[in-house]
Amino acid sequence: MSESAYKEMWENLNLDIAAHDGLLEVLGKFYGDIYMTQEGRLKGMEYLDFVLSEVHGLRIKELMDAKAEGKKIIGTFCVFVPEELSLAVDAVQVGLCAGADAGTEAAETIVPRNTCALIKSFIGFKMAKICPYTESCDLIIGETTCDGKKKAYEAFGEMAPMHIMEVPQRKEASDRILWKSEVLRLKDKLEEVTGKAVTAESLKKGIKIVNDKRRALQRLNKLRAAKPTPISGRDVLLINQVSFYDDPIRFTQSINTLCDQIEERIAKNEGIVPENTPRLMLSGCPMAVPNWKLPYIIEGSGAVVVAEESCIGTRNSRDLVDESGETVEEMIDALCDRYMKIDCACFTPNNERMDNIKALAKETGVDGVIHYSLMFCQPYTHEAFKVEKTLAENDVPMLAIETDYSMEDVEQLKTRIEAFVEMIS
Amino acid sequence: MSESAYKEMWENLNLDIAAHDGLLEVLGKFYGDIYMTQEGRLKGMEYLDFVLSEVHGLRIKELMDAKAEGKKIIGTFCVFVPEELSLAVDAVQVGLCAGADAGTEAAETIVPRNTCALIKSFIGFKMAKICPYTESCDLIIGETTCDGKKKAYEAFGEMAPMHIMEVPQRKEASDRILWKSEVLRLKDKLEEVTGKAVTAESLKKGIKIVNDKRRALQRLNKLRAAKPTPISGRDVLLINQVSFYDDPIRFTQSINTLCDQIEERIAKNEGIVPENTPRLMLSGCPMAVPNWKLPYIIEGSGAVVVAEESCIGTRNSRDLVDESGETVEEMIDALCDRYMKIDCACFTPNNERMDNIKALAKETGVDGVIHYSLMFCQPYTHEAFKVEKTLAENDVPMLAIETDYSMEDVEQLKTRIEAFVEMIS
Structure with missing residues (x-):
């Protein structure tokens, strides 16, 4: 599709074309610097390069085509929103722009300055009219995973069609009941x-598609941890990011093809x-895309990232939905069980996360952990203390980083990360 | 009781005596400056002065005596913990120290620096061993009202016996069910x-005692708003603060006596x-005590505070528990209904708060509102935007303040508040 046809599409989405052009230019340059300079990349990464180069182009065109066919676009900001249900009503679920400083000044007129960069980003993208995903949505699903998002969605909801899912804060029987009622409320909303x-058939299909995506990512996560490391951490992060945007079936196929190539590389001990x-x-x-700052610094400091313990990482692919259910009710229960396994810092206690981190550190044989918190993210900055303690008990050193999307602290981060890498070398 | 007997009591509570002496000295001086310098105070305030002067003395002695009689001490940090239930098991419920910078450096070794002052305070008081209330507790009840507290309680719980109540985040039918199960879980814990x-009898009595306390505070809140203002905002804040510490029956009697005096004053148009x-x-x-910084600055800037829309204010006394229940089940339901009316910023949406603020502004005939958020308190800093908008629609000007417990910003706050007072005069 030509650039002018894209422009027309963006205009129809009511984007601020000049600001959006500026964003694409920065994004392209940033991607070139961080990704295209890598040596020895796998052939399969060309698919990811293509997806990223068309992230606001061809993929949006696909969404527009889907809308023309009567499909709806569902936007999300969180792994708690079951894509299975969106697929079961023949909708397309996409993650929304939240990974770059954009419209921050405007955002700070409706949310506090002491709000994390991710939240200010999605508010800013909306106010600056530069996220074609956000503008394509027929419905955006928020969730109550943290105070910042919970309250920011109230402001966001005045600008976009929203539905809020309540995520419980503990994992007792009563929380499971609340969560099930929220999953059913979402189902009703999506049907509306x-x-x-x-239907049993459509939900079964949705579960299979999303599980297959998770299986591909699980395969990738296992292979990436080989010694020597067959793929850069940046590339795997990108794959995890793209898993929220791309068509799930095409994505799964592409990642499995990539995994075949990784296996060949491993076989050759490369x-x-x-x-x-x-x-x-x-x-x-x-x-979130294009937040590649930290992996880029880490991999420029003589280390390699071999595991991502985050929502755009293992937290989103570790657990499968049980596929044995036959009725809608059974499958809804299976969904509820699977999503309640998520070890998000929004839960108290959240000991599963400590267990999972310990296990992942062992499986992947890491020499150290860099704990990354967005500044003002209370759940993860608090848990960083616990993670550090847990890892120390297992003789794994940890460095705690708090940062945002700005580039102001890059030199300082480099210094700290280089010192950490040197220490564990 | 003599000073040396107190000292023995504090030693038995394992307080850090030197640090605690330092705290009492600062507190006494602060109280003298802020409270004892006021002119024309009501005679009934002598009771409050006495309570404050004995806040770590006689009141703690009473708690120790209660413990000697086999009663248990239950500590809290939030208006969501039903005192009715504690009274129904013959326990004493008290609010814990959280209103002063204490042990902050120690606290920041286990919770992030970007945590609100109130949370760092209760962690710091515990780590510095200078809160005799915290040290007296047989059980401390936390709640999931904000990310900061929710996660900080995990660290706090390693130092003190804790029970966490999950407060839901919305007010749908499923949230009421979750909340009821949490109230019942608390009842079980308190019984254990x-x-x-x-029993029906003990709970009925508990409900009556707490409702009577609320009725006295409602009476006070109504009377304080008379023109001319019969009592300073500082004094009413102090009363609200003491309502969390003092014996509820004695407190209610004392506040009703004070209200009689206010009525006399109003009758004389004084x-x-x-x-x-x-x-x-x-x-x-x-x-929380002794956080009197903002009211002191406001009332030193030529204005007077005539309403407190906060948990240590109208949010804690506005709603009564229905007293018509006869069985434990009926009364538990009445408790659940009453507590789910709390218009805490932890809920989404929380439109009741906007309605309540509008109504309170109208009833008390205020010329303006100062919105006070603790720095890094996400629920209230986010809602400040909504409150400002709501008030603006009703032609009530608002000034948004974010601060903490330090004295560093006092001059800056003075300048801003004086300018605001001048603007609305």
């Missing part, structure tokens, strides 16, 4: 918005970096 | 800790300040 019913390169886990807050 | 059962003094509402986060 799409005019289509969730790595993207020397075998003795310090291996790190990134743990903590999600990194 | 005290070895006493909640005020604590000239009739044309600008009248302000304070709205937002709770101010």
Whole structure:
């Protein structure tokens, strides 16, 4: 499709074309610097490069085509929103722009300055009219995973069609009941918005598609941890990011193809970096596109990231939905069980996360962990203390980083990360 | 009781005596400056002065005596914990120290620096061993009202016996069910800790005692708003603060006596300040003892506070528990209904708060509102935007303040508040 046809599409979405052009230019440059400079990349990454180059183009065109066919677009900001249900009503679910400083000044007129960068970003993208995903949505699903999002959605909801899911804060029987009622309320809402019913057949298909995506990511997460490391941490982060945007079936196929190539590389004992390169886990807050700052600094400091313990990482793919259900009721229960396994810092206690981090550190044989919190993210900054303690008990060193989307602290972060890498080398 | 007997009591509570002496000295000086310098105070305030002067002395002695009689002490940090249930198992419920910078450096080793002052305070008081209330407790009840507290309680719980109540985040039918299960779980816990059962008789009595306390505070809140203002805002804040510490029956009697005196004053058309003094509402986060910074600045800037829209204010006394229940089940339901009316910023949406603020502004005839948020308190800093908008629609000007417990910003706050008072005069 030509650039002018895209422009027309963006205009129809009521984007601020000049501001959006500026964003794409920065994004392209940033991607080039961080991704295209890498050596020895797998052929399968060309697919990801293409997806990223068309992230506001071809993929949006697909969404528009889907809308023309009567499908609805459902936007989300969180792994608690079951894509299975959106697929079961023949809708397309996409993650929304939240990974770059955009419209921050405008955002700060409706949410406090001491709000995390991710929240200010999605508010800013909306106010600046530069996220074609947000503007394509027929419905945006928020959730109560943190105070910042919970309250920001009230302001966001005045600008966009929203539905809020309440995520419980503990994992007792009564929380499971609340969560099930919220999953059912979402089902009703999706049926209302799409005019289509969730059936046993459509839900079974939705569950299979999303599980297959998770299986591909699980396969990737296992393979990436080989020694020597066959793929850069940046590339795997990108794949996890794209898993929220791309068509799930096409994505799964592409990642499985990539995994075949990784297996070939492993068989030849080839790595993207020397075998003795310090291996790190990134743990903590999600990194939405194009938030590649920290992995770029880490992998420029002589280390390699071999595990992502985050929502845009293992937290989103670790658990499958049980596929044995036959009725809608049974499958809804299976969905509820699976989503209540998420070890988000919104829960208290959240000991599962400590267990999962310990296990992941062991499985992937990391030399250290970098815990990443968005500044002002209370759930993850609090849990960083617990993670550090847990890892220390297992003789895994940890560095706690708090940052945002600005580039002001890059030099300072480099210094700290280089010192950490040196320490664990 | 002599000073040395107190010292022995504090030593038995394992307080850090030197640090605690330092705290009492600062507190005494602060109280003298802020409270004892006021002119034309009501005679009934002598009771409050006495309570404050004995806040770590006689009142703690009473708690120790209660413990000696086999009663249990239950500590809280939030208006969501039903005192009715504690009274129904013959326990004493007290609010814990959270209103002063204490042990902040220690606190920041286990919770993030970007945590609100109230949370760092209760952690710091515990780590510095200077809150005799915290040290007296047989059980401390936390709640999930905000991310900061929810996660900080995990760290706090490693130092003190805790029970966490989950407060839901919306007010749908499923939330009422969750809340009821949490109230019942608390009842079970209190029965277990005290070895006493909640009976229809004991719960009815508990409800009556707490409702009577609320009725006295409602009476006070109505009377304080007379023109000219019969009592300073500082004094009413103090009364609200003491309502969390003192014996509820004695407190209610004392406040009703004070209200009789206020009525006499009103009948004589006497005020604590000239009739044309600008009248302000304070709205937002709770101010725990001895957090008197903002009211002191406001009332030193030529204005008077005539309403407190906060948990240590109208939010805690506005709604009564229905007293018609006869069975434990009926009374538990009445409790649930009453507590779910709390218009805390933890709920989404929380439109009741906007309605209540509008109504309170109208009833008390304020010239303006000062919205007070603790720095890093996400629920209230977010809602400040909505409150400002709501008030603007009703032609009530608002000033939004974010601060903490330090004295560093006092001059800056003075300048801003004086300018605001001048604007509305």
